[in-house]
Amino acid sequence: MGKTEKITELKIKAKNAMTKNKLDEAIQLYEKILSLNAEDPVTMNEIAEAYKKKGDLNNARKYLWDALEAYKNLEYYPNATAIAKKLLNLGEDELEIMEIMADLYSKQGLIGDAISTYYGLAEKFMKENDIDGVLTTYKKIVELTPKKADIRLKLADIFVSQEKIDEAIEQYQEVEKIYREQGRVDDADQIKMKIAELRGEAVEEAPVQPSEAGKAGEEEFVFEQAKPVFEESKETAPVEEAEPLVEEEVAESIEEELISAIEGEDTIVGVPQPETASVEKAVSDWMDWVTLAELYESVQSIDDAVEYYTKAADYFFETGDYERAEELYAKISKLKPFELRPIQKLIQIALKTNDKSKAIEAYISLHICLKKRGAEEEAQKALEKALKIDPHHPVLQEYFPELAVQEEVKEEVKEEKVAKEEKKEEVVAEINFEELLKEEEEAISIKLQEPTPGEENIDYLLEQFKEKIFENISTEDFSSHYDLGLSYKEMGLIDEAINEFKIAMRGERERLKSLEMLGQGYEDKGELKTAELIYKRAIEKETQKDPVKMLAFHYHLGDIYARQGKLKEAIKEFKEIVEIDPEFGDVKEKIKELSKQLMKSAPTKS
Known part of the structure; x- marks a missing residue:
């Protein structure tokens, strides 16, 4: 009998022994298998299960650790993740297992899950007042999205607040490199000046170009002596709320951006460049935001695409064109599944238009999004709102069939006590779209309060970093x-x-x-x-x-x-x-x- 046939025979005998609960016999058979093939993670997992049933958790953990390493070596990352979950269930160190799982998620391309796990790990470090653990974990998050300059800037701000200047400079240097790769020379020079300022070196400010001076909403970088405070870095100039842009001004800003691309600045590779005259003629209404967004999306510049989709969606929403707004918010949510705002806007639209099905679908999306972000309590509230609208709705029952079964049992009990007409009235009475809409409008308007300059604390900085991270998670695999x-x-x-x-x-x-x-x-x-x-x-x-x-x-x-x-x-x-x-x-x-x-x-x- 060959080695393979011998192993197969032993596995059959071991499984039979497990079925009959003859655990010692099963363990002996599994050990024989491992003596013939010491790198078999399946057998390691099975012998661990036998030890677990026997109550010998130490040996169960030992073999699970062996299985974890074997699956990692074979690059069977989903299997390795499952083993890590088993170790967590057996009481192994939570911080250690979470770090392993985050790494395994990233290897599977599940970047959202990796970031969520790292963020959960950082939260645990925070509860233990281990700021070094928090920052080390955040650095790992940043490396999952290495080309996201805005995330690195937020992390650099945290390092500065903790007087970790070398670590802050390291992040700023990466940002400078990213900006230069993107052709954003002015932004790169500003970051270079900031690095010099943090090092205590003399800095000669770059002259302001006449064509750039006086643009509405732009701010100059002002570098003060390095100190442990937060200074928010801006990649794009904010629009002043006191003076809303008129349609003509918006069109001009699009025109400038497109012409800039044509003339060689931030040119989008692979996209045919139109004639300048045709661009000037084409930029005339709000749909140009959508056109520009689609252009960015076509070359996988997702952040820029989302920025312009959002501008257009917000305009359509404010002007009451809910159909167009809904289409764009849904597109944004697909591109950025961890971002709350587009889902909240979809809920608002559904409630404003009294569309029960779409409201439930949006609440389910919000529930899933919040769960992935670790906000369990808020996720449950979103699910409860969907149930409040219609617990029997097919979409709700599809995603949460166990709830549908529970509702059926409840209804059977009710039917014995309550007349059918009274039951219907009770369900309708629970649905109050106006009340739900008010709650959602209040929820979406809540923002993190801006601190007084010079009084920023670590909690504020960490919350800023968290939001920036989740904004940058793209479509799930x-x-x-x-x-x-x-x-x-x-x-x-x-x-x-x-x-x-x-x-x-x-x-x-x-x-x-x-x-x-x-x-x-x-x-x-x-x-x-x-x-x-x-x-x-x-x-x-x-x-x-x-x-x-x-x-x-x-x-x-x-x-x-x-x-x-x-x-x-x-x-x-x-x-x-x-x-x-x-x-x-x-x-x-x-x-x-x-x-x-x-x-x-x-x-x-x-």
Whole structure:
């Protein structure tokens, strides 16, 4: 017998021993496997599970650590992440595990998850008053988005406030390099002057260009002697609220930017440059913000695209063109899924237009966004608002099927006590769109209070850094979330798998397969009614689009009915499959077996 065959035989015996709860025998068999293949992370995980069941947590942790390293060496990062979760559940050091998980997320391209985890780690350091731990973690966050100058500037401000001048200079030097790569020579020179000022060197201020002098809203950099205070760096000049721009002035600013691109400043590579005269003629209304945003988006300059989409969306919102505003805020939210403002504006639009479905969808997006940002309490409030509008809404039930099942149980109890008409009145009475709109308008208007210059504290600086970080997280990789969900499920981390599938199902390509795995996750938890609801809703919603893709959902639903003893319903689901694909799995055998059971259970005629 060869080595591979021997390992396979031992694994079968070990699994049988685990099934019979013969833990010592299973452990011995797993150890034999590892003696033949010392780098097998699957066996390491299984022997850890045996030790855990036995109550020997020290050995369980030891083998899980071995499995973690083995998966990392193999670059199986989703599996390594699942092992790290297991270690966390067994009580290993939370800070250490969070740092490992953040690194693993980044290796999978899940930058949003990596940043959220690092931010959670920084919060824990903050609670322990470990400012060095906070700053070290923030440096790691910055390295996840190395070309984001605005984030580095915020971190530099924090370093200055803590009198860590060398670290601040390091960040400013990186910003200067980024600006020069982008052709932003004036900004780079200003940063260079700041570095010199922090070093205590004599600085000769760069002369102001006559064409730039007196532009509305622009501020000069004023460098004072280095001291532990916050000085907010601006990449773009703010518009003064006291004198709102008229349409003509806005058009001129777009014209200047486009002409600047044509003449070689900040030229967008790969995009045909129009004639100057045509630009002057074209820049005439607010839709030019959208055109410019689309231009930036086409060359992956997402920050600039979002800036101009936001200008246009805000204009349409303020002028009551909610359809256009909604379209643009939705686009912004897709480009920046961790940014709260566009989602809040979508909620406002839905409430202003009395669109129940869109309000619920936006509240669900807000719930997911807040959860990813670590704001659990606020996330729960967003979900409660969606439930308040309509707890039975299909969109809500799709993302939170367990809540739908709970509502069904509640309704069954209510129907025994309350008349149907009274129940309807009660639900309608709970919906108050005006009240919800007022809450959302108040929420979106709350901003971090600007401190008096010279009195900025570390809490303010950290909050500024946090907001800048989440503003810069771009579109999520739904495929990676799906893969991670599979790894969690494979390792028995069902709740974690369910969370990943809920995120992945927001991706167009991952939607159906994530829904299927979501149902299987609830089946693994023994929550058959929830799984049943997921499969039924998918079939109702998707069958007309592509019946073939629904075959697996019919199969799972039939299987659930069979387990519940609903033989007729199960046979019906399996026959739906045979009509489209007679060779699908073991569906013919299932129909035959269930039909026999149904005949046996049928009452005999006397």
